[in-house]
Amino acid sequence: MSKDTRMSALAFALALAAALYVSAQVTDGFQAFTLESARRHAALRTPRNVAPLQFITLGGEQSDLARYQGSWVLVDFIYTRCETLCTSLGAVYAQLQRRLSREIANGQVRLLSVSFDPIHDGAEQLLAFRTRHGGSALGWDMARPSSVELSRWLKDFGVVVIPDEFGGFAHNAAIHVVGPDARLRAIFDLDDVDEVVRHVQAAS
Numbered sequence: 001m002s003k004d005t006r007m008s009a010l011a012f013a014l015a016l017a018a019a020l021y022v023s024a025q026v027t028d029g030f031q032a033f034t035l036e037s038a039r040r041h042a043a044l045r046t047p048r049n050v051a052p053l054q055f056i057t058l059g060g061e062q063s064d065l066a067r068y069q070g071s072w073v074l075v076d077f078i079y080t081r082c083e084t085l086c087t088s089l090g091a092v093y094a095q096l097q098r099r100l101s102r103e104i105a106n107g108q109v110r111l112l113s114v115s116f117d118p119i120h121d122g123a124e125q126l127l128a129f130r131t132r133h134g135g136s137a138l139g140w141d142m143a144r145p146s147s148v149e150l151s152r153w154l155k156d157f158g159v160v161v162i163p164d165e166f167g168g169f170a171h172n173a174a175i176h177v178v179g180p181d182a183r184l185r186a187i188f189d190l191d192d193v194d195e196v197v198r199h200v201q202a203a204s
Contacts, residue, residue, distance in 0.1 A: 090133030104139030
């Protein structure tokens with residue numbers, strides 16, 4: 001093997017090792033192969049504190065996540081003009097409200113839908129969204145963060161929101177489970193309603 005060939009082989013090996021190292025970091029040790037699955041794996045493996053993020057209630061009052069400390073909080077992110085993922089989330093939350101009615105009545109569980117479109121989503125739009133999907137005020141709150149506070153919400157929960165060419169948004173959709181200790185403990189897909197219910201009931 002010539003010197004040039006050996007040098008090329010060494011350079012290739014080093015580049016491959018670097019690529020594998022970066023992949024391992026990004027995919028959480030190869031246990032997750034997308035950023036979304038890595039985000040969900042991290043929540044299960046190392047629950048982290050969620051700050052007492054602020055929002056405005058449907059009644060126009062200033063509040064924050066600290067009001068839920070001591071309860072399990074299921075958090076999702078929506079915008080009311082959405083006709084795809086958010087529609088599915090609304091239906092899922094109405095289902096969770098029914099299936100966890102006992103835990104909600106006991107104050108063990110709360111549902112919280114957070115709008116990331118505060119310019120268009122006022123109290124009227126959020127109330128209509130919840131009603132349209134068969135939900136009620138019992139244990140299902142609607143939050144409107146200010147434009148300034150919204151970036152903190154998205155960062156803390158790892159939610160990506162990108163404006164699309166039609167005036168809406170592309171975004172990841174999931175059910176975020178915040179424990180009574182204000183830690184983000186799990187992130188579930190929309191299809192995992194049974195798993196969400198089992199997870200919360202087992203821990204309540």
